């Protein structure tokens with residue numbers, strides 16, 4: 001029997017995970033996608049949602065499918081770290097906080113019960129929360145992952161299992177004589193039996209996922225610099241998600257002090273409550289390149305200082321990123337061209353922690369081993 005050659009387009013969180021699972025399953029794998037650009041401002045290519053050292057990981061979720069994917073993925077973090085010698089998981093704990101009238105905590109509690117996750121309702125934490133706020137704490141594996149490092153670890157593991165890596169963007173896919181040709185930036189091509197598109201927010205903008213209801217959505221994050229003494233005081237700060245209908249930003253998340261590539265430590269705050277639809281390649285590139293922030297930064301700063309007043313007066317900076325949303329709120333893991341081109345896209349702002357399981361499911365799809373044939377359709381519904 002000949003070995004199935006799968007080209008995975010997109011060396012991000014889902015693509016690198018899928019490539020590892022495919023290579024470990026015995027496929028010939030070519031993982032195609034560029035590294036992070038050295039200079040965003042002059043970069044004319046594609047960008048990614050994983051250029052960050054701190055993405056929240058938690059099992060508790062409003063939605064049992066997402067909770068299951070997070071549980072499955074986080075159960076494999078330690079093995080991936082051990083196999084590659086690359087640490088990316090920081091189990092500092094996760095706190096969910098909900099204002100009066102919110103249904104978040106009962107829904108999270110239900111998913112925690114399903115996956116045997118212990119939660120606490122009364123823990124010490126550094127946040128100033130309004131009266132009436134209820135909390136749930138999830139200990140390890142809750143916390144955060146270094147998304148850049150996790151992509152590196154998955155890629156190293158994929159290569160160890162035999163995958164090749166081509167560090168260029170793909171600008172077109174053509175189906176020819178039973179093969180798919182991925183046309184690369186330098187005009188060369190990779191021919192494969194099947195292609196799996198995992199190009200995140202750029203999948204639709206570049207035309208690699210025709211007909212798939214994927215929407216790119218720009219997000220601004222605010223980074224507050226934390227000096228050593230404060231970082232020391234906040235050393236046991238968990239990751240936080242807070243929903244509160246009475247707040248200016250109804251839905252925010254916060255990461256503990258983490259060292260960034262500029263050598264400084266920052267606390268990061270972001271929100272899913274402000275949306276910036278990005279409908280084509282040019283607007284996506286401009287979003288990453290030019291870093292427009294409107295009043296997002298001021299509103300995030302107000303939310304941050306409300307929660308951690310000690311941060312007032314500290315140096316602030318912003319980062320831009322883009323998530324990929326779908327009508328169902330789940331990733332799309334399905335064929336866009338039957339038996340030739342599949343997609344695994346649409347992290348909906350929460351797939352970093354679950355990327356290993358999403359990549360594994362996509363690997364099963366492209367090797368015809370998905371034992372739940374209704375899954376692809378139910379994720380799209």
Ligand SMILES: Cc1cc2nc3c(=O)[nH]c(=O)nc-3n(C[C@H](O)[C@H](O)[C@H](O)COP(=O)(O)OP(=O)(O)OC[C@H]3O[C@@H](n4cnc5c(N)ncnc54)[C@H](O)[C@@H]3O)c2cc1C
Nearest residue numbers: 010012013014033048049056170200321347350351352353
């Ligand atoms: C501000 C922000 C905060 C977030 N916070 C969290 C969080 O706390 N917890 C969490 O779980 N998730 C979080 N997420 C979501 C998470 O980062 C994404 O769901 C995840 O990165 C999706 O993985 P992906 O592989 O689909 O996309 P990406 O990680 O973006 O990877 C896509 C890859 O495709 C490549 N690519 C693009 N176009 C092409 C092309 N034409 N050819 C080849 N390669 C291409 C890119 O270079 C990139 O490497 C956050 C996202 C953002 C933006």
